[in-house]
Amino acid sequence: MSADFSHLKALQTAQDQRKILDLFAADPDRADRFSAQADGLLFDYSKTNLDEDQRSGLIALLDETGVGAKRDAMFEGSAINDTEGRAVLHTALRNLDGDDVMVDGKGVMKSVRHTLARMDDFADRVRRGDITSSADTPFEDVVNIGIGGSDLGPVMAYEALKPYADGPRCHFVSNVDGAHIHDVLKGLNPLTTLVIVASKTFTTIETMTNAETAKSWLMKHVGKEGISSHFAALSTARDKTAAFGIDPDLVFGFEDWVGGRYSVWGPIGLPLMLAIGPQDFAQFLRGAQAMDQHFKTAPWDENLPALLALTGIWHNQVCGYATRAVLPYEQRLVRLPAYLQQLEMESNGKRVSMDGQELPYHSGPVVWGEPGTNGQHAFYQLIHQGTRVIPCEFMVGRYGHEASLKHHHELLVSNCLAQSEALLRGRTFEEARALMAAKGFEGDELDRQAHHRVFPGNRPTTTLAYDKLTPYVLGQIVALYEHRVFVEGVVLGINSFDQWGVELGKELAVALQPVLAGAQDGAGKDGSTLNLVKFLKV
Numbered sequence: 001m002s003a004d005f006s007h008l009k010a011l012q013t014a015q016d017q018r019k020i021l022d023l024f025a026a027d028p029d030r031a032d033r034f035s036a037q038a039d040g041l042l043f044d045y046s047k048t049n050l051d052e053d054q055r056s057g058l059i060a061l062l063d064e065t066g067v068g069a070k071r072d073a074m075f076e077g078s079a080i081n082d083t084e085g086r087a088v089l090h091t092a093l094r095n096l097d098g099d100d101v102m103v104d105g106k107g108v109m110k111s112v113r114h115t116l117a118r119m120d121d122f123a124d125r126v127r128r129g130d131i132t133s134s135a136d137t138p139f140e141d142v143v144n145i146g147i148g149g150s151d152l153g154p155v156m157a158y159e160a161l162k163p164y165a166d167g168p169r170c171h172f173v174s175n176v177d178g179a180h181i182h183d184v185l186k187g188l189n190p191l192t193t194l195v196i197v198a199s200k201t202f203t204t205i206e207t208m209t210n211a212e213t214a215k216s217w218l219m220k221h222v223g224k225e226g227i228s229s230h231f232a233a234l235s236t237a238r239d240k241t242a243a244f245g246i247d248p249d250l251v252f253g254f255e256d257w258v259g260g261r262y263s264v265w266g267p268i269g270l271p272l273m274l275a276i277g278p279q280d281f282a283q284f285l286r287g288a289q290a291m292d293q294h295f296k297t298a299p300w301d302e303n304l305p306a307l308l309a310l311t312g313i314w315h316n317q318v319c320g321y322a323t324r325a326v327l328p329y330e331q332r333l334v335r336l337p338a339y340l341q342q343l344e345m346e347s348n349g350k351r352v353s354m355d356g357q358e359l360p361y362h363s364g365p366v367v368w369g370e371p372g373t374n375g376q377h378a379f380y381q382l383i384h385q386g387t388r389v390i391p392c393e394f395m396v397g398r399y400g401h402e403a404s405l406k407h408h409h410e411l412l413v414s415n416c417l418a419q420s421e422a423l424l425r426g427r428t429f430e431e432a433r434a435l436m437a438a439k440g441f442e443g444d445e446l447d448r449q450a451h452h453r454v455f456p457g458n459r460p461t462t463t464l465a466y467d468k469l470t471p472y473v474l475g476q477i478v479a480l481y482e483h484r485v486f487v488e489g490v491v492l493g494i495n496s497f498d499q500w501g502v503e504l505g506k507e508l509a510v511a512l513q514p515v516l517a518g519a520q521d522g523a524g525k526d527g528s529t530l531n532l533v534k535f536l537k538v
């Protein structure tokens with residue numbers, strides 16, 4: 001069933017000339033009344049152009065589209081991914097001490113906790129140097145080979161939690177471009193390197209190609225007898241990991257009810273656990289578990305995932321803004337925009353609703369971003385003065401980890417707040433004119449110069465503020481975004497948990513390889529593709 005946005009669109013059109021600043025002028029408590037807090041997180045959406053009626057209309061949409069019932073069905077293990085007939089239970093991976101969860105009448109928590117205990121044990125022993133390489137030396141480097149959800153979650157979290165990393169160094173290889181694995185392996189000592197092959201299906205061409213290359217590299221240095229102590233696998237496909245030659249004791253399995261882009265909480269998170277240790281990894285899970293609890297119990301008007309989703313729906317489906325920028329003022333969240341691109345765009349980039357009918361509105365937005373302050377010196381120009389409105393989602397912490405660099409952090413926070421203030425306030429022609437007059441411009445040239453310095457302002461932003469980027473807080477933030485994507489998907493009436501859109505390109509790539517290799521002609525291919533094959537063929 002499709003959502004009906006007509007009421008919300010009418011409410012929006014009636015107010016489309018309104019200034020967000022006027023909303024603040026009319027309501028001194030607006031910042032408070034358009035913010036919500038949960039367990040140390042503050043989500044401020046007062047700098048959007050939403051009023052009370054519009055917010056109520058959005059909240060009504062949650063009930064009209066059955067978000068609560070679907071949420072409960074997800075947590076209870078129902079097969080809500082109905083194009084693949086699967087439950088959606090990444091939440092079970094962080095259900096550290098909650099009740100059992102049933103899938104097809106069978107409890108899953110025993111096996112989830114057993115696997116987590118095996119991961120803990122393995123990580124502890126590697127970190128202590130009790131599990132050693134074929135040369136009987138501790139592992140100093142870990143190379144994770146995986147792509148998409150089997151790469152982005154662990155690499156994003158590893159970068160984010162560097163202050164907690166006291167285990168082996170981690171490296172991530174994802175791209176099938178040989179340059180990636182070449183450059184990573186180049187600096188490493190094979191005798192002290194553990195390779196983890198992370199692939200839910202263990203069929204993904206990029207990962208299997210890189211895994212074979214890593215195997216040859218290790219084989220050359222440690223020989224056939226040594227190789228098995230240098231490999232571990234994270235996968236649902238034990239038959240395939242065995243066929244690759246990985247010791248079953250070094251395979252960490254999970255079930256098909258964990259989607260790739262939701263898998264960092266389980267075995268796919270092993271490189272992170274090796275780096276930060278099981279205790280900090282448990283904190284990461286605890287943060288996510290706390291967000292799950294909040295999502296399940298908080299009323300909609302205080303529910304962070306719901307509110308984040310509703311601002312997203314408002315900007316994308318109601319106002320028609322096609323993209324949104326995610327702007328963490330936290331250098332260590334450098335991979336978060338890429339992580340969120342997969343989470344949001346692979347989940348909600350769909351063209352039909354659950355019943356297979358074409359959507360009568362746009363699905364999820366284009367998500368992009370970069371940490372501040374770097375982005376300020378790159379693309380913020382367009383956000384401030386370009387002709388398109390781009391809603392911005394800022395994130396910032398009260399503390400950095402570098403206590404001796406407090407002045408850096410003050411500058412970072414001031415920049416974050418200044419950007420959302422500038423986007424809200426803008427600069428009028430009169431203000432720009434006064435500035436330029438003070439610099440000595442006059443007449444037509446004064447006006448011309450002033451026009452270039454006008455900022456329209458009134459550009460919507462939200463800010464997510466937290467205390468400090470600890471494992472717990474990262475867990476909260478990632479789970480918050482997962483649930484946001486879930487809520488948006490339910491409102492849009494789509495299946496957020498399949499990804500058929502990546503299949504066609506994969507199939508065509510497999511078919512093109514023999515054409516490029518000269519083993520097949522390109523019968524049936526279009527002229528452009530054939531022309532490019534001709535140029536690129538070696």
Ligand code: F6P
Binds near residue numbers: 149202207
């Ligand atoms: O890109 C499609 C996809 O299936 C993603 O959903 C997934 O995260 C990625 O490929 C990797 O898949 P696997 O873990 O099976 O190698």
